[in-house]
Amino acid sequence: MRESAFFWGCTIQARYPFFEKSTRVVLDSLSIPYCDIDGFTCCPEKSLVETIDEKLYNALAARNIALAESRGMDMLMTCTGCYSTLKSAWSKLKTHQVERRATNNILKELNLEFKGTNSVRHIIEVFVHDIGLSKIKRKLKRSLSRLKIAVHNGCHLVRPSNAINFDDPLKPVKFDWLIEALGGVSLNYETKMACCGGYLDRVNQSEKGHAMASEKLSELSALKADAISVVCPECFKAFDNNQFLMQRKGAKFNIPVISLQELMGLCFGFEPEQLGINHHRIDPSEFLKKFDSRNG
Amino acid sequence: MNSLKSSIQETAERLIKRGDFDLEAIKRCIECRGCERDCPSFKTIRSYDPTRICRDIVEGDGENWLKSETIWQCLECHTCSEMCPQVYSWEKVMKTLKSKALKIGLAPQMVTRGAELFLKTGRLGEPRLPLREELGLPKAADCGTGDFKKIVEILGAGAKRSKSD
Numbered sequence: 001m002r003e004s005a006f007f008w009g010c011t012i013q014a015r016y017p018f019f020e021k022s023t024r025v026v027l028d029s030l031s032i033p034y035c036d037i038d039g040f041t042c043c044p045e046k047s048l049v050e051t052i053d054e055k056l057y058n059a060l061a062a063r064n065i066a067l068a069e070s071r072g073m074d075m076l077m078t079c080t081g082c083y084s085t086l087k088s089a090w091s092k093l094k095t096h097q098v099e100r101r102a103t104n105n106i107l108k109e110l111n112l113e114f115k116g117t118n119s120v121r122h123i124i125e126v127f128v129h130d131i132g133l134s135k136i137k138r139k140l141k142r143s144l145s146r147l148k149i150a151v152h153n154g155c156h157l158v159r160p161s162n163a164i165n166f167d168d169p170l171k172p173v174k175f176d177w178l179i180e181a182l183g184g185v186s187l188n189y190e191t192k193m194a195c196c197g198g199y200l201d202r203v204n205q206s207e208k209g210h211a212m213a214s215e216k217l218s219e220l221s222a223l224k225a226d227a228i229s230v231v232c233p234e235c236f237k238a239f240d241n242n243q244f245l246m247q248r249k250g251a252k253f254n255i256p257v258i259s260l261q262e263l264m265g266l267c268f269g270f271e272p273e274q275l276g277i278n279h280h281r282i283d284p285s286e287f288l289k290k291f292d293s294r295n296g
Numbered sequence: 297m298n299s300l301k302s303s304i305q306e307t308a309e310r311l312i313k314r315g316d317f318d319l320e321a322i323k324r325c326i327e328c329r330g331c332e333r334d335c336p337s338f339k340t341i342r343s344y345d346p347t348r349i350c351r352d353i354v355e356g357d358g359e360n361w362l363k364s365e366t367i368w369q370c371l372e373c374h375t376c377s378e379m380c381p382q383v384y385s386w387e388k389v390m391k392t393l394k395s396k397a398l399k400i401g402l403a404p405q406m407v408t409r410g411a412e413l414f415l416k417t418g419r420l421g422e423p424r425l426p427l428r429e430e431l432g433l434p435k436a437a438d439c440g441t442g443d444f445k446k447i448v449e450i451l452g453a454g455a456k457r458s459k460s461d
Contacts, residue, residue, distance in 0.1 A: 013428075013436055014421025021431045039440040041418040047372045048420070051395045051403075052411050059447050060418075067440070084374075106450055110443050155373035169378050170334075195336040195373045203368040204404040212340050276431055 001130055003033040004076035004121070005068040007086065010042050011233040012079060018276025019233050022261040023078055023123065025275060029139065029268045030131050034076055040064050043082040047199060061089035062103045065120065066112040075120045078261065080232040084156030084164065087120040091163035122157065124231065125166050128174045133181040141269035143183030145294035147226040150187045151175045154232040155195050178260060179229065182267045187225055191216040196238035210246050213238050217253040227258045227287050244281040256284035266291060316392050321384040322350045331376035331386065337369045344369045346386040353389070363402045367393045418444030
């Protein structure tokens with residue numbers, strides 16, 4: 001497997017370094033080659049930067065891709081916002097000659113060029129397609145042992161599908177396959193594809209965002225889900241931080257948010273503290289107790 | 297307030313004339329509404345009704361929406377664009393309005409602040425060093441501020457729309 005430059009993005013490094021920790025633990029456990037390279041800017045974040053200036057948005061995304069390409073590397077990431085931005089940019093530059101020429105005219109000033117020889121990938125793509133579910137199963141020291149996990153894919157993991165193109169844009173399955181491979185039950189629930197609402201936090205409309213997240217959390221509470229699982233730090237924030245804020249105002253959901261990489265790390269035999277799970281705002285101890293007792 | 301209103305109106309009218317909106321596509325949007333029941337904001341925010349906005353744009357009253365919080369309720373989740381038979385979508389309409397609102401200083405405070413931070417640094421936050429250390433993470437890689445500034449300069453990006461623009 002070719003070495004990838006890991007693209008952490010702003011949110012993970014500024015807010016949730018433990019996301020980075022568990023991701024590194026899992027990549028190392030599966031011997032997936034990756035490294036950090038200097039010089040990445042923000043992906044950039046679509047909802048803000050494309051709104052500021054579409055040309056700037058396109059040029060910065062192209063530069064990040066070309067920077068990895070100049071080192072002969074693919075790009076790997078877990079934040080679905082970064083993934084959707086960079087993979088959309090990659091697809092456009094790969095297929096649209098006029099766009100590519102215009103962009104390369106800008107990149108030339110930085111001694112970079114988009115040639116289209118590398119690829120932009122999400123960790124789920126690598127887990128499912130390169131590593132494979134059977135190898136992941138062989139790595140397990142512990143199992144989710146039928147714990148009920150609610151997969152939250154996140155909008156930008158699968159859309160826009162004309163660029164992303166690795167799972168169904170409205171009924172994706174690959175995240176679920178990984179949960180099942182870890183021995184969990186991936187819940188089939190009505191609000192599964194509903195947006196986390198995190199965007200509304202960034203436009204001064206948090207309460208409406210909370211209402212959106214609470215629809216999902218209420219359903220999961222009724223279904224007695226053991227945890228909700230995400231791969232995106234923004235979705236994590238919407239369910240962990242915002243659930244905490246809603247509970248402070250009296251809501252009672254108590255649905256811990258355990259990322260895919262944290263679930264994998266636990267099943268590969270790591271302790272919660274080694275993965276940074278102790279830094280969540282929603283107390284995961286009930287979930288961890290259940291996990292331990294079923295693996296007793 | 298009146299002068300603000302007239303300048304907003306002027307700007308919006310000019311933008312519509314310049315063809316930022318595909319009015320024929322928007323007319324079909326008003327008829328179709330195939331994405332409506334799948335739009336997460338339409339489902340959970342009672343007042344969110346992009347069809348009303350589309351109608352106003354077609355009738356030449358689109359500028360009224362530039363100062364509303366409604367246009368910022370589009371989550372850019374791409375559900376509508378995924379389903380749109382004409383590859384247009386509500387999202388594109390809202391995005392155009394948001395972009396214009398930001399340029400003429402009518403965006404929500406957090407968006408304006410985010411834009412300022414981004415244009416200064418090329419990213420949306422600094423690595424959280426104490427927690428990185430506690431978790432035993434390696435030093436965070438440098439971000440490409442130099443190249444970022446060069447690109448901004450080449451494109452003249454992020455400049456506020458001047459009155460004569």
